[in-house]
Amino acid sequence: MKLAGLRFAVAGAVLICTSAMSVNAEDAANSPAISSAELDTYVKGMWPHVEPGWESRLTQDETQAQCSRVRNNPSPDEAQKITERETATIRYPSDGNVLGYWREGEKIASSGKGGQFSDAPDTQHGGNCYACHQLAPGEVAFGTLGPSLTGYGKLHEFSADAARAAYAKLFNAQASVACSNMPRFGAHGFLTEQQLKDVNAYLFDRESPVNK
Template sequence: MKKVALTAMTLLFLSGMAQSQQKKAQPQKKEAPVTQEEVIKVLTSGLSTDPRFVWKVQQDEAQRICSQYTSREAMPAQAVQKVIQLSQSGIRYPQWGIFWGDWREGKKIVDNPRGGRFASYGFSDSPTDRGGNCYACHLIEKGAPGGTMGPNLYQYGKKWNITKENMNSPEALERVRAVYNIIYNAWSAFPCSSMPRFGHNGAFSPEDVMNIVTFLLHPDSPVNK
């Protein structure tokens, strides 16, 4: 009996404490956390509403997921899986499927720094410019200055042991497909990578992507000299 009374008293005391804590917490009135909608509203408030470009600020689901994490390491496995799944399912191939393209055409896109930039005050690219500005982030051909944000791609084909003899083997063509996937949609292999999803976003056609892959992997390409 005594024990019960003691327990009851303890409980009463504890609940009283909890109540007083609640009261204390109330006047502070924690502000609601910043929502993604609020962020997008502020963001779009500062961008031109030129009807030609409003489509650019339609955030897709993968972008929404990636926006929530400061790095891939900070992403839960579920989010990583979701981005990979979204990205892989959207990959489209040229009508020929997987084949060797023209490395000279690929080189043109790789070397060209212009494409996609517009400002009414000037410094704009032309609508038909479709460079990838690849050297901004990658070292590619020997001696050509490039950035260090992405991996060094010099001798990328050699790295995968692609030679004139084996280049049409199933293994080599599987490598072509893997690199195609990365350039078409980098997030299919590296979720939320810094690299733009060039094919997915329509900056390059499937044929463009094929030519770039050929530039990187073909034994005749200067990349592999």
């Protein structure tokens, strides 16, 4: 199980965020604050040498900055603004079909490759879904930051609307949960449209191991 270590490493790293998530808005407002500027300087200082073209990855976008400020606990008003802004980024496939090939989706869900300094630039990106989610019941290595997705299609009665909603979730997780810890795979162009369809089919195809 080559990826197991990586999955747990990633899940471990994100667990640190969940302790901040449990802080309520009032506590967050009262706790000793580090200013956004200080945080920014600190993060940038950790990466003194950045590959050309990667500088923007050290700069939070509006949603990330807002979620950091309130420790992932936005007020209902803030949350609504975030989900509206993020919903506006969603692009559905032009042919209207949100489902691809589950076998390809299985590979994407199991791969944590791509987007790292050690990856060759032409490395195919993976979704690393298993770092945070249980999916196929036969897979023993998975993280638990996200809910179990075992039987996801079956639980949603393989409905077309649910499949479309899941495509939107994969495209931009923060369109439905303002400060979600799930990456925005489509909005950031990390996964291609075809990859999003394939991984969605892994959730929704009747033949996919996820639904067995």
